[in-house]
Amino acid sequence: MSRVLVGVKRVIDYAVKIRVKPDKSGVVTDGVKHSMNPFDEIAVEEAVRMKEKKLASEVIAVSCGPSQAQETLRTALAMGADRAIHVEVAGAEYDTLQPIHVAKILAKLSQDEKADLVIVGKQAIDDDSNQTAQMTAALLDWPQGTFASKIEKTDGALTITREIDGGLEVIKTKIPAVLSADLRLNEPRYATLPNIMKAKKKPLKKVSAKDLGVDLAPRIKVVSVEDPPVRQAGSIIPDVDTLVAKLKEGGHV
């Protein structure tokens, strides 16, 4: 029986149209709908399924961020996590919070909470860094199974199917380990009213990065955030001959 720590990040909802701030320092977050990073939902779902299959004894959800991060933690609790830890990071520190910081926080909490498994989403849909799982594993010196699309537990070890370029890779790791969830790992459940109600009473502990001894000084400076270039309009071509002529003209054939 193992204890699973799951990292969940509050991000701008996937359906929101992103706007870059006029000063190019980042994107507009004020007044914008936020929700749990979809890959983290998959991570929570996997941990809860492990608990339901008696492969895990307890699921702890962790989120780093301002007070609103607690809403994300409540969602994780409604999905079936047993308790939550809110690592409060607000204001300017939150603006420059980077995967290295989150990895250090997760590594420290994994040790404090005696976790056997850390599961996070493969990346967050806001900054697309795809670094937290890898860095956490490195800091803990634990094996890692990233981009997991299937996780099986076999006598004290894990068999993980990973989504890699051009196919799937199956690896075996010992426990403790750090895993990151890919899209096809599972379909996360919807948090229904009975679960939301019960989640309100589940324990949620608040700590600071300082309590955990993690220095939040930024290691990367964001120089500029810009909109992707606007796509050029296409044109409709009357027949194949014209298409071939156009392709030749453009030097494509």
Add this chain to the structure above:
Amino acid sequence: MLRDISAAIIRHTALSRRHLTPELVLRLITPECPLWRAKEDESPFRDPFWAFYWPGGQATARYILDNQDLVKDRNVLDIGCGCGAGSIAAAKMKAKYVLANDIDHYALAATHLNANLNGVLIDTSSKNLIGTKCEEFNVILIGDMFYDDDFSHTLFEWLIKLHEAGKTILIGDPGRHGLTEKRRRHVQMLAEYKMPRESQEENNGFTKTKVWKLNKLI
């Protein structure tokens, strides 16, 4: 007012036997009801705990229905009665007197509706009885009330006193955080049940529910 409450309960719930005590029909918010998938702010009821048949409550009710001797000819107090199933089970098993207690008036209205559906009559009280001596009762039912840390402490201290006064204390619980390891040393497991699928879906992460009896302190 009771009439309005009852009408609202009837409007938003459905009759269900899909639980551990199918011999009881209960008005509950089930997956067919729009509120099942609602967000909290879309619910016309504030914290409708009574609208769901909690696994701990299911376990105590099941145990009573299978072990009539426990309640027959005895006075039973159902604390935090919710939908009233524990009280209804006790009444069906010929308890001398049953009092369903909940501080939520909606829970008491739901209990009356459910008692009526199952052909029994139950007295209800909305007083906060936690901490009182409960002198007239022999059996105390606690169906799934260890979901809150602070409250669990108050509740357990009180239950120990009632136990010392000679009362039988039945606790139904699927393994919530309030029934800590330390507290579990003072309880004895009487039965364990696999939760029905619907109940598992209402309680993400839980698959089994148990009945415990409070024992002498070690």
